[in-house]
Amino acid sequence: MTTYSIEFAKHILLQFGVILAVGSSCAVLSKKLKIPDVVTFLVVGTLLGPGGLGWIDIKADSALNQLLLIFGSCYLLFDGGVSLRFRVIQEVWVTIVSLATAGVLITAVITGLAAHYFLGLPFLVALLLASVIASTDPAxxxxxxRQVRVKDRVSQTVMSESAFNDATGAILTFSVLGVAMGTGQFSLQAAALELGHQALLGMVAGALLGYLASTLIAHERYGFLQEYAPLVSLMAVIAAYLGASGLHASGFMAVFVFGFMVGNKELFGFEMKEGEQERMDDFVETTSLIMRMFIFFLLGSQVDFALINQHLIGGIGVVAVLMLVARPVTVFLCALPDRRARWSIEELLFICWTRETGVIPGALAGLLLGVGAPEAKLISSVTFLAILVTILAQATTTRWLAGRLRLLEAGPPQHTLG
Structure with a gap:
């Protein structure tokens, strides 16, 4: 048993080394091609997976895979929260809340109708599929x-929506699942109350930890952990996620709000020394890059092309409606009435196009497989197709579209903790 454990550990360590080595080359290539590195990581991950060279073979249902995806997503959410600015969120919060709540429901209904038509599914099962892929992906x-510098209020709206709508998508998915499996009844009121509960507790947990961490690393008198700020950030990301989950709240939302608090710590009169701030910025940037490598190499390596091929035509039809019909309808219904934000048509069109599917929908699809949900394999197939198509089509064209719509900001992408 001991020999087996050592050999298994070596095998995992070898795969980690492959991801880091190949990922570094992919990052350089992405920079030269001026495309987001997650696209390159995903494509190369499919080539290195069991269906290709077989260099990466970490099972989707393994504890190691779940650990990497959960922690990686948490850290990227922290990174995203850090980049938000309070003054911008004040201006667009109505749009963010609308997109992250009613927007998910609108997207699910339209996409569910498409799944019912293209795949011939009973509407309840079609709605279950649509609920899984209705939320956007912060990872x-x-x-x-981070790599494409878009107008602040546009980029921060899309990032905030993606962080907040994961809870909505998960609640909607499990509400529909209960009805589909005959173990519950769907109640819009109950789902709304559950969403409010998870969101509020998640935000409170994240805010408290964010204030505590900011005090420990940046307070003039009590900031005795300033030189250990990177370590504090790691501990607090884990604490925010597990603490909120223990309260039956949204762990991802807690991590995002924690990052927002740390990124806006100057609002509390906190300020780190210049050298320590730079060390923290460098640590977060490097750690985020490593997390992106692991998440998207793993996602790519786990794509089952044989399964996708079984429902390819119908799946493409569903994904096309998700991207080209459901998303634009959702954005215009939720954002256009927000008179305070005064969105331009160019901004709305850009938001319509940025709705990549990724880690969280993939995790939900995996959970449905685990509990034996109706048509779980088909749902998993279409989910991974949505991940591939939206990332390859939308992430690669983000810079081009932002340029055409005159939404690019001058200068390189910024990465600062405030």
């Missing part, structure tokens, strides 16, 4: 906006 969008 994809946050890295994209």
């Amino acid at each position: 994809t969008l946050i890295p994209v906006f």
Whole structure:
């Protein structure tokens, strides 16, 4: 048993080394091609997976895979929260709340109708599929906006929506699942109350930890952990996620709000020394890059092309409606009435196009497989097709579209903790 454990550990360590070595080359290539690195990581991951060279073979249902995806997503959410600015969120919060709540429901209904038509599914099962892929993905969008400098209020709206709508998508998915499996009844009121509960507790947990961490690393008198700020950030990301989850709240939302608090710590009169701030910035940037490598190499390596091929035509039809019909309808219904934000048509069109599917929908699809949900394999197939198509089509064209719509900001992408 001991020999087996050592050999298994060596095998995993070898795969980690492959991801880091090949990922570094992919990052350089992405920079030269001027495309988001998550695209390159995903494509190369499919080539290195069991269906290709077989260099990466970490099972989707393994504890190691779940650990990497959960922690990686948490850290990228922290990174995204850090980049938000309070003054911008004040201006667009109505749009963010609308997109992250009603927007998910609108997207799910339209996409569910498409799944019912293209795949011949009973509407309840079609709605279950649509609920899984209705939310956008912060693990994809946050890295994209790290590399493509788009107008602040646009990028921060899309990132905030992606962080907040994961809870909505998960609640909607499990509400529909209960009805589909005959173990519950769907109640819009109950779902709304559950969403409010998870969101509020998640935000409170994240805010408290964010204030505590800011005090420990940046307070003039009590900031005795300033030189250990990177370590504090790691501990607090884990604490925010597990603490909120223990309260049956949204762990991802807690991590995002924690990052927002740390990124806006100057609002509390906190300020780190210049040298320590730079060390923290460098640590977060490097750690985020490593997390992107692991997440998207793993996602790529786990794509089952044989399964996707079984429902390819119908799946493409569903994904096309998701991208080209459901998303634009959702954005215009939720954002256009927000008179305070005064969105331009160019801004709305850009938001319509940025709705990548990724880690969280993939995790939900995996959970449905685990509990034996109706048509779980088909749902998993279409989910991974949505991940591939939206990342390859939308992430690669983000810079081009932002340029055409005159939404690019001058200068390189910024990465600062405030």
